[in-house]
Amino acid sequence: MTPPRAPIPFYDLGRVPYRAALSFQHRAVETRARGESPDVIYTMEHEPVLTLGRSTEPGTLKASAAELARRGIEVIPVERGGDVTYHGPGQIIGYPIVDLAGLPGGRDLHRYLRDLEEALIRTLATYGLTAGRRPPYTGVWVGDRKVAAIGVAVRRWVAFHGFALNVDPDLTHFDLIHPCGIRHLGVASMASLLGQAPPREQVLDRLATEFARVWDRPVLAAPLEASPSLPFPEESSHV
DSSP states (O other): OOOOOOOEEEEEEEEOOHHHHHHHHHHHHHHHHTTSSOOEEEEEEOSSEEEEOTTOOTTOBOSOHHHHHHTTOEEEEOSSSSSEEEEOTTEEEEEEEEEGGGSTTOSOHHHHHHHHHHHHHHHHHTTTOOOEEETTEEEEEETTEEEEEEEEEEETTEEEEEEEEESSOOGGGGGGBOGGGOSSSEEOOHHHHHSSOOOHHHHHHHHHHHHHHHHTSOEEEOOGGGSSSOOOTTTSTTO
16 A cells, blocks of 8 residues: 655745745755755745846846835845746745655656646636646746746755745736746736735635645645744744
8 A cells, every 4th residue: 555645734934035035945955855854835925026037038127226226126146947037025925845756746847847837727716717827938827917927946856946926916016027038928916817815824725725636745734833944033924
């Protein structure tokens, strides 16, 4: 008999500075790669920030450095794939720290990206939204508008970075960039598509359910104090 697959704890950390979250991810990847911590999913929000992935091209930033500074929006190069992405309040940012070998697709990065998309597509479907993919682009779309951006990195076959689901962010901030380098398609949020934003906790619950189905493993909400390594306690809004 095949033993049951280990549950994946799901922690929501609230509002966290982006640089602190990035540093924590680096530490979490190392502990996971050494087998000192389990697969986990962390969700959170960030203050407005633009992150530049490895594929960022000149011209994808539409605003000047002075304009971004005036608005208090940081610009941070990161090691994930993809182009420029916006993060801000009103999004659910998801950072799965998972060993790909323990997922149904194994060490297949393309399958992992499709799994992230699938969990988001299924979550949106629970709200009556018909979402899907738009090859060759990564992410989740409703019609010609992107609702969730995805960009990942892998170190020692442990995945990090992840997804940004637009629940109810300030969509005018996307006017500062060509999101993910795409110039001819738009951006939407769950609030703009539904007429109002669903409760954050409800969306988190549905995400956990759909990740469990996609990965055929229990995904269980867990209290922050149960985390094997408390992240940045001095900066998290949970403290």
